[in-house]
Amino acid sequence: MNAREKFGIPHDSVITIAGTVGVGKSTMTNSLSQALNFRTSFEKVEKNPYLDSFYKNFERWSFHLQIYFLAERFKEQKKIFEYGGGFIQDRSIYEDTGIFAKMHYDKGTMSPTDYDTYTSLFDAMVMTPYFPHPDLLIYLEGSFDDVVGRIKERGRPMEQETPIEYWEEMYNRYEDWIDDFNACPVLRLNIADYDLLNDEDSVEPILEKIGHFIQQARKWRASHLPSS
Ligand SMILES: Nc1ncnc2c1ncn2[C@@H]1O[C@H](COP(=O)(O)OP(=O)(O)O)[C@@H](O)[C@H]1O
Numbered sequence: 001m002n003a004r005e006k007f008g009i010p011h012d013s014v015i016t017i018a019g020t021v022g023v024g025k026s027t028m029t030n031s032l033s034q035a036l037n038f039r040t041s042f043e044k045v046e047k048n049p050y051l052d053s054f055y056k057n058f059e060r061w062s063f064h065l066q067i068y069f070l071a072e073r074f075k076e077q078k079k080i081f082e083y084g085g086g087f088i089q090d091r092s093i094y095e096d097t098g099i100f101a102k103m104h105y106d107k108g109t110m111s112p113t114d115y116d117t118y119t120s121l122f123d124a125m126v127m128t129p130y131f132p133h134p135d136l137l138i139y140l141e142g143s144f145d146d147v148v149g150r151i152k153e154r155g156r157p158m159e160q161e162t163p164i165e166y167w168e169e170m171y172n173r174y175e176d177w178i179d180d181f182n183a184c185p186v187l188r189l190n191i192a193d194y195d196l197l198n199d200e201d202s203v204e205p206i207l208e209k210i211g212h213f214i215q216q217a218r219k220w221r222a223s224h225l226p227s228s
């Protein structure tokens with residue numbers, strides 16, 4: 001019996017990994033996709049044509065970058081739909097608007113008009129009955145010091161040159177955002193409780209929790225929502 005069957009995780013599940021920059025989403029995406037034999041949907045940071053410029057000048061590039069991310073994530077969403085699920089997704093589409101766009105708008109690095117245009121496009125594309133929400137959002141959390149340590153260790157130049165206040169603001173916003181998030185079921189994991197890089201067995205208890213959450217959520221949906 002494979003791990004997916006062992007933990008009762010449906011083959012068509014879509015699991016999205018959320019959390020602040022550097023917390024370990026990509027590492028988790030890789031481990032889960034290997035363990036479950038699922039496809040991955042990654043943010044392609046190296047191929048992003050705006051990210052470097054954005055970190056140098058938020059005002060100039062924040063709108064362009066959000067539109068780019070929205071388009072990329074929507075294409076990924078379409079791919080997931082076409083394959084019929086069985087995916088681990090590195091970062092959710094909800095964080096783009098709930099964290100990044102809002103933060104830049106609040107801080108004055110995205111204009112009110114751009115923010116309005118962006119949010120109305122986001123709502124028209126995402127907040128519709130045609131947009132399938134994931135079965136589960138895994139939210140990764142940890143101490144601010146650990147997260148900043150990981151950003152430093154990873155060493156992306158554009159992130160090293162960004163003031164620590166930016167990461168602190170984002171970290172605090174994430175904590176508030178997740179408390180109010182309700183678009184799909186949430187499993188919160190603390191990065192101090194597992195170590196996917198040095199202890200490959202630490203994925204097992206995570207798989208067990210995932211199986212439990214998804215089964216509960218599907219049972220709830222089957223008994224509360226009309227069948228299509
Ligand atoms: N358990 C761990 N212990 C120490 N470092 C880790 C651990 N998991 C991930 N990292 C490191 O932290 C950095 C950020 O992880 P990553 O998965 O790229 O985060 P994200 O995708 O959330 O930005 C990477 O250098 C990664 O190797």
Ligand SMILES: Nc1ncnc2c1ncn2[C@H]1C[C@H](O)[C@@H](COP(=O)(O)O)O1
Pocket residue numbers: 019020021022025026043045051065066069091095096097100101159
């Ligand atoms: N929607 C976004 N707006 C601004 N910046 C973003 C957005 N989504 C991701 N990013 C940045 C943050 C990081 O520098 C890279 C990749 O994020 P990571 O959390 O390391 O996967 O892109």
